[in-house]
Amino acid sequence: MTLKKKQLKNWQQIEEPTEKAIAEYLQRHPDFFSRHKDLLAKLEIPHDSDEAVSLLERKLAVLREENQQLQRQLGELVAIAQQNEQLNQRVQRLVAALTNVDGIDEFFQTLYSMLCNEFNTDTVVMRCFEVPHSSVAAERQEFVEYDAQIFTLFESLLENNKPICGELSPEQIEYLFSNSQIASAALIPLGTPEPQGLLAMGSHDASRFHADMGTDFLTYLGKIVSHLLRIWVRPL
Secondary structure: OOHHHHHHHHHHHOOOOOHHHHHHHHHHOOOHHHHOHHHOOOOEEEOOOOOEEEHHHHHHHHHHHHHHHHHHHHHHHHHHHHHHHHHHHHHHHHHHHHOOOOOHHHHHHHHHHHHHHHOOOOEEEEEEOOOEOOHHHHOOOOEOOOOHHHHHHHHHHHHHOOOEEEOOOHHHHHHHOOOOOOOEEEEEEEOOOOOOEEEEEEEOOOOOOOOOOOOHHHHHHHHHHHHHHOOOEOOO
16 A cells, blocks of 8 residues: 555544534633634624624624623613712702791691702602691691501501602592592602601602602602701601
8 A cells, every 4th residue: 555545544444523522622722813813704693693703794784783782781870870860950959949947837838849840759748757846837638647547548658668650549549639630649758767757759750750760869859858847746
């Protein structure tokens, strides 16, 4: 047998590397295509549209997609930061206004008007279960006795001491927003460790307050209002 025939026979006996072996080799040598750039233009991989594209084109497409996703995430973070800054400014204006009122009537008038104007709300109602210092304040509709009706209507809110948002029951709407077309609302407990009242913000828009929205800001707002209300009633 000639030398050439022997070499041909030996080559035929050599098994081709498996796909797994090739993949493992490329993982161990990530710079392989950097050293063999001419192969990039020749390689093809499947695409979502069943069209073949070069590995380089596919890699660029993946990088573009990742970059767009990062840009969207950055945009969302910037938007959230801007919203938080706007909320902080509104709260500062609310606190400044409520600390400069001359009486409890002006306190409630300022509170309601600013919450409607600053926080895109149609109606605001407060119910307090504490006795005010003065007889004038006691005559206001905000001060009510904690009775069985309140317990039944707002048991979940008062027991958990956490704000809730979304659609209210007809009985809750009738109690808080009688004769108002309220489609969604946010209910905020007032006072710690046990609530001694509640603040309700109602909207004609069914999507304004919904069960999936965050309540951290509402909790913060409830604490501020409770603190400022202490000037006029027993500690909340």
